[in-house]
Amino acid sequence: MACARCEGTGWRPVEQDGIRRVERCSCWQQTAATRALEAARVPPRYARCDLDSFILYPNERLQAAVARARRFIEAFPAVTKGLCLIGPPGIGKTHIAVSVLRAVILEKGARGLFYDVRDLLRIIRSTYNPVVRTAEMDVLRPVMEADLLVLDDLGAEKPSEWVEETMNLIVNTRYNERRPTIFTTNYEDSPDETRLDSLCVRVGFRMHSRLHEMCEFLEYDGGDFRMLPANGGADDLEMLWKRGRARRGLPPRTHGPAKAELGPQHVRAQAPPLRELRWPGGKAGRGV
Ligand SMILES: [Zn+2]
Numbered sequence: 001m002a003c004a005r006c007e008g009t010g011w012r013p014v015e016q017d018g019i020r021r022v023e024r025c026s027c028w029q030q031t032a033a034t035r036a037l038e039a040a041r042v043p044p045r046y047a048r049c050d051l052d053s054f055i056l057y058p059n060e061r062l063q064a065a066v067a068r069a070r071r072f073i074e075a076f077p078a079v080t081k082g083l084c085l086i087g088p089p090g091i092g093k094t095h096i097a098v099s100v101l102r103a104v105i106l107e108k109g110a111r112g113l114f115y116d117v118r119d120l121l122r123i124i125r126s127t128y129n130p131v132v133r134t135a136e137m138d139v140l141r142p143v144m145e146a147d148l149l150v151l152d153d154l155g156a157e158k159p160s161e162w163v164e165e166t167m168n169l170i171v172n173t174r175y176n177e178r179r180p181t182i183f184t185t186n187y188e189d190s191p192d193e194t195r196l197d198s199l200c201v202r203v204g205f206r207m208h209s210r211l212h213e214m215c216e217f218l219e220y221d222g223g224d225f226r227m228l229p230a231n232g233g234a235d236d237l238e239m240l241w242k243r244g245r246a247r248r249g250l251p252p253r254t255h256g257p258a259k260a261e262l263g264p265q266h267v268r269a270q271a272p273p274l275r276e277l278r279w280p281g282g283k284a285g286r287g288v
Contacts, residue, residue, distance in 0.1 A: 003027040036105050040112040042098055049098040057234040059241060061220035062091070068218055069096050073103040077110065077147065082180040084215040086189055086199070088244075090224035093184040097150045100182060104148050113146035117167070118157045124166060144173045154185040155202030164204040171207060175214045182215075189217060221245065 002008030006025035013022050042049075051070060056063060065085065072079055083100070085093040097114075104110040120143065127136045143149060157163050174181050190198035193205075200208040211217075223240035 033106050033109075036109070036111065037102065040101060040105055040114055042101065042114045043116075046094060046098040046114075049095045050102060051096070051099045054092060054095055054099065055225075055228075055234050055237055057223070057238040057241070059220070059222055059238070061218075062222050065218040065220050066096060068216065069100050073100055073107070076104045076108050076180075079180050080178075082182050082215045084183045084185065084211055084217045086185055086187070086217060086219040087221055088224075089186050090226045091220065091222035092225055094152050095225075097152065097182045097184050101148055101150050110147040111145075112148045112150075113142055114150045114152065115143065116152045117154050120151070121157055121163060121166060140170065143170055144177075145179070147179065149174065149179070149181045151181060151183050154183045155187040155199060156185075159202060159204070164207065167203065168206055168210070171210055171214070175210060180214075183211065189219060 003010075003025060006012045006027060010025055010028035010031070011022040012025040013020060015021075037047075051066060051073075054066060056066060068083065072083060083097070085096060087093055101112045101114055105112040120139075123139055124136050127139050171181065185199060185202075187197060187199040187202045190200070192198060193200040193208075195201065199211075203211070221241065221244075223237035224244065225237070227240050228236055
């Protein structure tokens with residue numbers, strides 16, 4: 001329904017000292033924020049996420065992660081690092097990431113963008129078109145230029161050279177231009193970098209070392225929200241968390257020793273400058 005104050009034009013007539021002029025109607029600000037939210041591509045199931053509705057329970061690392069997310073929102077855009085939320089599925093990592101994204105869009109007027117990493121790679125692949133060679137840049141440009149980007153579920157895609165190059169291109173471009181990114185991932189940042197399910201192996205050494213340079217790591221465990229009954233609350237989540245830990249036999253986090261000698265391919269290299277990335281383009285991703 002059209003706004004009664006401006007009849008839907010977004011401009012409101014005002015008269016001052018006998019001079020008539022127009023100014024932006026308050027409905028326009030509202031619409032602009034709504035549009036910016038729509039443009040951010042947040043999936044409908046996360047469309048209402050905010051930190052106030054996030055169920056907290058006595059879980060120190062979770063509480064610290066949420067507190068850090070709040071500080072990020074307050075400081076934005078004066079933030080030097082992004083965030084990397086790490087932990088098992090279902091513990092609210094995407095909820096926290098989207099809450100931050102929505103808050104900086106609504107409160108700070110930022111251009112925000114959300115992508116599930118697998119969706120993003122699928123879209124880049126599908127844009128390859130031998131006639132319109134620029135199509136993939138139409139997808140990549142907003143990803144590289146968003147004031148805040150959320151990349152959800154990092155490491156879930158099957159690792160390949162093309163995946164690694166494409167992700168490095170995106171992440172390095174944002175890093176070089178000092179644009180923060182928030183990542184979520186189910187893969188533990190294990191000190192044992194030979195483990196197949198470690199973050200490092202899933203995303204590659206270059207990306208892994210870049211992540212550490214550009215993000216604060218917020219690793220936590222918690223109750224699985226997907227197991228929470230409809231009327232469940234903090235107590236239920238705490239119970240789910242403790243039960244889950246018990247079931248997993250409380251795996252002690254191994255630090256340090258007993259690591260096998262690493263071959264030369266495991267020596268961490270500095271990420272090369274962008275021009276040396278030689279990103280093969282969307283083509284190479286076809287049918288991979
Ligand atoms: Zn209006």
